[in-house]
Amino acid sequence: MTTCDACTTTILLEDTGLRLAGEQGVLHDVPMICQLGDELKIDKGRYQILGHARFSYGRGTWDEFWASDKAGSPVWISVDEGDLILQRELSQKDWPKYRGSLRLGRNLRYKAESFRVDEDGTGTCVGLKGSFGHPLTVGETYRFLNLQGENGTVLSAEIVGKDTEWFIGRWIDPFEVEVKTA
Amino acid sequence: MILFRLIFVLLSATAIAGTTYVAYLGHGGESRDLDRSIRAVSAGRGLNGSIK
Amino acid sequence: MSLSPELKAINCTACGAGLDILGGGRVTTHICSYCGTALDALDSYKALVKFNILDRPETPIQIGASGQIFGVAYTVIGLLEHEEVWRGRSWKWVDHQVFSPTHGYAWVTLEEGHLTFSRRYRKPVGWLSKTMVNRADTRPQVRAGREIFKYYDTSTSSVTYAEGEFTWAPRKGAKTTTITAMSDWAMLGFSTTNREREIYRTVYLEPTEITGFDLPSTFKPRGVHALKTMRAGAHANFLMTAGLCAMVLCFVLGAVMGLQNGTLVDRHHQFNVAQLPVSISFDVPEAGRLTRIDLQGNGRNSWNYLAVELEDPEGEVLFESGRTVEYYTGRDKDGSWSEGSNRASLAFFPPVTGTYSVTLDLEESGFWAPNVNRSSSPQHQMTQVSLQVRNGVSSGFWLVLLGLGFGCIGGFPLLRRYLHNKARWRDSDWVDEDDD
Numbered sequence: 001m002t003t004c005d006a007c008t009t010t011i012l013l014e015d016t017g018l019r020l021a022g023e024q025g026v027l028h029d030v031p032m033i034c035q036l037g038d039e040l041k042i043d044k045g046r047y048q049i050l051g052h053a054r055f056s057y058g059r060g061t062w063d064e065f066w067a068s069d070k071a072g073s074p075v076w077i078s079v080d081e082g083d084l085i086l087q088r089e090l091s092q093k094d095w096p097k098y099r100g101s102l103r104l105g106r107n108l109r110y111k112a113e114s115f116r117v118d119e120d121g122t123g124t125c126v127g128l129k130g131s132f133g134h135p136l137t138v139g140e141t142y143r144f145l146n147l148q149g150e151n152g153t154v155l156s157a158e159i160v161g162k163d164t165e166w167f168i169g170r171w172i173d174p175f176e177v178e179v180k181t182a
Numbered sequence: 183m184i185l186f187r188l189i190f191v192l193l194s195a196t197a198i199a200g201t202t203y204v205a206y207l208g209h210g211g212e213s214r215d216l217d218r219s220i221r222a223v224s225a226g227r228g229l230n231g232s233i234k
Numbered sequence: 235m236s237l238s239p240e241l242k243a244i245n246c247t248a249c250g251a252g253l254d255i256l257g258g259g260r261v262t263t264h265i266c267s268y269c270g271t272a273l274d275a276l277d278s279y280k281a282l283v284k285f286n287i288l289d290r291p292e293t294p295i296q297i298g299a300s301g302q303i304f305g306v307a308y309t310v311i312g313l314l315e316h317e318e319v320w321r322g323r324s325w326k327w328v329d330h331q332v333f334s335p336t337h338g339y340a341w342v343t344l345e346e347g348h349l350t351f352s353r354r355y356r357k358p359v360g361w362l363s364k365t366m367v368n369r370a371d372t373r374p375q376v377r378a379g380r381e382i383f384k385y386y387d388t389s390t391s392s393v394t395y396a397e398g399e400f401t402w403a404p405r406k407g408a409k410t411t412t413i414t415a416m417s418d419w420a421m422l423g424f425s426t427t428n429r430e431r432e433i434y435r436t437v438y439l440e441p442t443e444i445t446g447f448d449l450p451s452t453f454k455p456r457g458v459h460a461l462k463t464m465r466a467g468a469h470a471n472f473l474m475t476a477g478l479c480a481m482v483l484c485f486v487l488g489a490v491m492g493l494q495n496g497t498l499v500d501r502h503h504q505f506n507v508a509q510l511p512v513s514i515s516f517d518v519p520e521a522g523r524l525t526r527i528d529l530q531g532n533g534r535n536s537w538n539y540l541a542v543e544l545e546d547p548e549g550e551v552l553f554e555s556g557r558t559v560e561y562y563t564g565r566d567k568d569g570s571w572s573e574g575s576n577r578a579s580l581a582f583f584p585p586v587t588g589t590y591s592v593t594l595d596l597e598e599s600g601f602w603a604p605n606v607n608r609s610s611s612p613q614h615q616m617t618q619v620s621l622q623v624r625n626g627v628s629s630g631f632w633l634v635l636l637g638l639g640f641g642c643i644g645g646f647p648l649l650r651r652y653l654h655n656k657a658r659w660r661d662s663d664w665v666d667e668d669d670d
Contacts, residue, residue: 081333173357175337190476205491205631209632212524212583213580215555216580
């Protein structure tokens with residue numbers, strides 16, 4: 001999915017052609033550690049930022065960047081006031097398994113690591129710019145869960161209606177990120 | 183910075199080379215109690231000439 | 235900055251004072267600088283508890299001041315004072331909550347004039363608990379990445395003053411226990427509050443690393459702060475390596491020279507004592523190189539003073555001297571013992587080349603404790619004396635001295651480092667079990 005530079009629409013690039021998707025929303029200019037088109041150097045990885053999405057949690061907003069690593073694999077980089085998380089999407093077979101529902105404080109075990117639900121909230125997409133691996137809609141609200149692992153790993157879930165997506169990643173220290181501007 | 187190090191290395195090398203030569207000649211190993219003045223009574227011949 | 239841009243200032247719901255909003259969306263509590271009321275930032279700034287705002291601690295860094303830390307722009311959004319009371323003594327320090335829209339929240343702590351910078355640490359690291367510290371026999375340590383952190387101290391402190399914006403709700407008098415561990419460059423603080431575990435990483439701030447914040451230019455901290463890494467000087471490592479290598483080289487060369495015995499002139503001469511005095515001639519082919527006369531006797535439990543006189547090629551006496559050749563031996567309750575080597579030497583620098591003459595005579599001799607030990611320690615006078623002259627002898631003396639000099643140069647940075655490290659760990663409360 002990509003956004004149009006000329007007007008305010010978002011366009012879905014599908015195998016059969018283009019499809020109008022929705023509106024881009026507005027991204028206010030605020031101090032950010034990186035922006036669309038930058039290349040981030042984190043440890044030995046290089047990530048090219050392709051898309052910038054902003055979500056509101058009511059009182060404030062956070063940003064998600066869709067990026068591509070050296071091998072071309074997609075990653076999400078979540079940026080929230082100096083808290084950076086680098087994550088990859090988990091395919092359904094790799095999803096964590098649990099009984100019942102997940103809520104704040106609940107523990108689960110994933111790949112020999114113990115996780116605890118640290119954050120449980122909702123976010124609304126308020127702005128989009130660039131390209132993304134799957135469609136996002138401005139105005140769409142979804143529930144997100146952040147699980148903190150005892151070894152530092154971060155598991156995140158995004159739920160829209162019946163659809164769930166899981167991501168796995170780790171925290172990144174903003175002081176250890178080198179930004180090469182486009 | 184590199185100038186300081188270069189000078190240090192050069193001076194050290196010179197000092198070590200010089201001291202090695204001096205050591206080779208035997209300095210530092212000589213006996214310190216060899217009096218150059220002549221004593222009145224000794225085994226052997228005395229000085230040819232007078233002592234001033 | 236993830237706070238909605240419209241929110242720039244609010245009015246205190248308790249006293250009406252205008253307050254600037256300097257923090258981001260994560261701020262949950264805003265304590266009014268005028269009346270001290272804590273306002274709930276998540277609930278329309280509703281008034282919560284009231285803090286005593288009159289005891290504002292003294293600090294050059296005020297709320298609203300901005301500056302750069304490690305090149306990143308930060309603004310001071312809150313002020314906190316902690317107090318630790320231990321065995322009748324109290325320590326106070328000031329924490330400044332700082333915020334950067336790109337790098338998040340952090341703390342700048344001022345203690346005894348030293349500034350440190352603390353941020354939340356989220357990387358994988360083992361936990362250090364009070365139980366672990368109490369149970370350990372040796373100083374406990376944790377590994378984080380490539381750094382090893384060694385236990386420093388355990389402290390319990392409480393908040394005695396709070397003002398400004400915070401991402402949590404400060405409670406006056408609430409106690410927090412923090413266990414700290416220190417590596418060569420940083421400190422990790424392990425705190426548990428309400429079963430929430432937090433790890434903070436603290437580094438020292440050198441004057442070049444923090445600018446702005448209206449800091450006075452005459453800011454001079456006292457003494458060595460635990461985290462203050464030693465400014466070793468650009469050449470410290472070089473001097474240490476170069477100095478120690480040069481020292482080793484000198485010692486090796488010194489040993490080589492010391493073992494260098496020159497060449498034997500002529501042959502070994504051996505005389506019966508009855509033949510003394512005796513004169514030997516020998517050639518010195520090279521002037522300026524050390525020549526040594528070695529003497530050896532065969533006495534037992536006796537001492538023998540041999541007079542040595544040397545004449546130069548002109549027949550002039552170069553020196554008159556002597557050497558005592560002695561050897562003692564016996565048995566006591568610890569076994570057999572011996573003293574002396576029955577050898578002696580004289581070394582000199584021949585001034586010119588040519589044929590020299592050495593005259594040897596037995597001037598005086600005696601027995602050792604003749605009446606006491608005759609039965610247990612056989613004694614006999616020297617009957618034979620041997621003499622050899624060696625040319626071109628070397629000496630390691632000056633090289634060893636030079637080596638020691640280099641050792642001082644190389645060792646000085648090590649000494650400084652050792653002393654600084656001792657000062658850094660001085661305030662640690664770890665006591666090894668054996669030290670009790």
